[in-house]
Amino acid sequence: MKEMFRSGFVALIGRPNVGKSTLLNRILGQKIAITSNKPQTTRNRILGIHHFTSGQALFIDTPGIHKAKGKLNRFMVDQALGAYTNTDVILFLIEAKASLGPDDDYILNLLEQSRVPVYLLINKIDQVEPQRLLSKIKQYSERFNFHEVLPLSAKTGDGVAQLLQLVEAALPEGPQYYPEDLVTDQPERFIVAELVREKIMRRMNEEIPYGIAVQIETFTEKPEKNLVVIQALIHVERDSHKRIIVGKGGQMIKTLGQEARRDIEHLLGARVFLELFVRVDKDWSQSERMLRELGYSQK
Ligand SMILES: Nc1nc2c(ncn2[C@@H]2O[C@H](COP(=O)(O)OP(=O)(O)O)[C@@H](O)[C@H]2O)c(=O)[nH]1
Numbered sequence: 001m002k003e004m005f006r007s008g009f010v011a012l013i014g015r016p017n018v019g020k021s022t023l024l025n026r027i028l029g030q031k032i033a034i035t036s037n038k039p040q041t042t043r044n045r046i047l048g049i050h051h052f053t054s055g056q057a058l059f060i061d062t063p064g065i066h067k068a069k070g071k072l073n074r075f076m077v078d079q080a081l082g083a084y085t086n087t088d089v090i091l092f093l094i095e096a097k098a099s100l101g102p103d104d105d106y107i108l109n110l111l112e113q114s115r116v117p118v119y120l121l122i123n124k125i126d127q128v129e130p131q132r133l134l135s136k137i138k139q140y141s142e143r144f145n146f147h148e149v150l151p152l153s154a155k156t157g158d159g160v161a162q163l164l165q166l167v168e169a170a171l172p173e174g175p176q177y178y179p180e181d182l183v184t185d186q187p188e189r190f191i192v193a194e195l196v197r198e199k200i201m202r203r204m205n206e207e208i209p210y211g212i213a214v215q216i217e218t219f220t221e222k223p224e225k226n227l228v229v230i231q232a233l234i235h236v237e238r239d240s241h242k243r244i245i246v247g248k249g250g251q252m253i254k255t256l257g258q259e260a261r262r263d264i265e266h267l268l269g270a271r272v273f274l275e276l277f278v279r280v281d282k283d284w285s286q287s288e289r290m291l292r293e294l295g296y297s298q299k
C-alpha cells in the first residue's frame with residue numbers, strides 16, 4: 001500500500017530575535033532567510049519547504065510580533081499575524097535565557113483563539129545550563145496549554161531532528177503543493193536583495209538598519225561565463241546614513257559588497273559581479289508607492 005502523503009503549513013511565531021529565521025535555515029539546510037542579532041531583521045513572510053519521504057512541511061517564517069508604529073512596522077506585524085490563519089501547526093519560539101514577559105503574554109493571548117496545536121520551542125539551549133530549562137518549561141506550561149514542549153538550538157542543530165519528527169506526525173493528509181526540488185517560493189532576486197540588507201543590518205547600528213531598503217535594479221545572467229551581474233540600490237533615509245554606509249573612501253560599501261557577494265555566489269552557484277548604489281529617499285518608509293515597489297505592501 002502506498003504511504004499517505006502528509007502536507008501542511010507550519011508557522012514560526014515569537015518575539016523578534018528569538019531565532020525563527022535561524023531555525024528555518026537550519027531546517028532547510030540552506031540560507032533563505034536573513035538573520036542578525038538585531039530585532040526586526042525579517043520584514044516579510046518567508047516560505048520554506050521541507051520535504052519528507054512522503055510529505056512536505058511548508059514553514060512560514062514571520063517578522064517578530066511587536067507593538068507597531070509606522071507603515072512599515074504595521075505591514076510587518078500584519079504579515080506575522082496573518083500566519084495564524086490557515087496553518088496546521090504553530091511553533092511558538094522563545095529564548096532559553098529570557099523569561100515570560102508582556103510580549104510573550106500578548107502573543108499567547110492571540111494564540112488562545114487558535115484551534116491548531118501550538119508547540120513551545122525553547123531555542124538557544126546552547127546558552128543555558130540544562131537544569132534551568134525545567135523551571136522555564138513549568139512557567140510557560142502553566143500559562144498556556146501547549147501540545148508539546150521541545151528545547152532545541154537552531155545554532156547547533158540540537159533537537160532539530162526531533163522537531164521534524166513531531167512536525168511530520170502532526171501534519172494532516174494533503175496534496176504535494178510544491179515540486180520536490182523547491183526550497184522556497186521566493187524569487188532569487190528577493191533573496192539577493194535580502195542578503196545585501198543582512199550585511200547592512202549586521203554592520204550598522206542604531207536607526208540605520210531600520211531605515212534602509214534594498215532594491216535589485218539589474219539581474220543579468222551570463223550562463224556562458226557562469227556569471228551573474230547584479231546592481232542593487234540601497235535606499236536610506238538621511239544623508240548622514242548614506243555617508244556611513246559608503247564609508248571613508250568607499251571602504252564600508254566595498255566591505256558590504258564583498259560580504260554580500262560571497263553569500264549570493266553560494267545561493268546562485270555562480271560567480272557574481274555585484275555593484276551597490278546608495279540613494280537618499282527621506283520618506284521611503286512612509287510612502288505607499290515606495291513600500292509597494294519594495295514589496296512591503298499587501299496591495
Ligand atoms: N546562541 C544561539 N544563538 C542563536 C540561536 N538561534 C538564533 N541565534 C541568534 O539569535 C539572533 C537572532 O536570530 P534570528 O534568526 O534573526 O531571529 P528572529 O528575529 O526570530 O528571526 C541571531 O544573532 C542568531 O545568530 C541558537 O540556537 N543559539
Ligand SMILES: [Mg+2]
Nearest residue numbers: 020021041042
Ligand atoms: Mg527573522
